[in-house]
Amino acid sequence: MCPPLANAQSDPFIGQLMLTAANFCPTNWVPARGQVLSIAANSTLFSLLGTTYGGDGVATFNLPDLQGRVPLQVGQGPGLSYINQGERSGIESVILLSSNLPTHYHTISIPATTNAATHSAPAANRVLAQSQNAGVYADASGTNTSVGAGITGFTGSNQAVPIRNPYLGMLWCIATNGIYPPR
Template identity: 45%
Template structure:
């Protein structure tokens, strides 16, 4: 897995947080226990700054870099934006068609 950087965010494809990692779930951590991480994050994501600080809460979110791209909104560190769900109507989707192929012949293979 390689040696991680302090403050690195990494996705894992299983239902637990590996030893030595913190979930990005907005948890408050004790500065005294995680001082190197606090030095990097400060109270950007929460906490009182005297005894606690928070990790980012990425539940239902996707991390993006701070700054602004061409024709995009400007994002600052620790800013949360967007929504977890979006409902599209048929008017918002490009026109397209689906063609189906069928036969009445007997199958000759277990899969298409």
């Protein structure tokens, strides 16, 4: 048994968007690439789109530009920001800063021996011990002594992190002729 045949709408609504796997748009459709159109030559389409997607509103208006973009429903879903008709937002990648990372720590190991210390205070550029075979420094007076500052070292390369979902490039088309959509 054959599945039922699917039929596309023969007379689309003007301004309707269609996604196609072909590399061209059918007759009466044009790619939705933000083109500037003449109001005089496309007054019906202009009456629906206005300057929502750009243009001066006197002689020209723009089509939606869906190149590299995902269309979203206008409005506000639960817990989401409001999206206006024609609003464009988003970026393909971000560079994370330390403020974007969760609180964490790095461990450090400072090997020491059981030998006795030979100095009453650490020498310049020394941390805890005089040499690899020297004992850990201990202040004879019992007061606190700074043993020097240090860092564990830098890592990373400040490369941008891609945030785009997996995708498949296809062609969005918009109907320039057809049926004027009823309200």
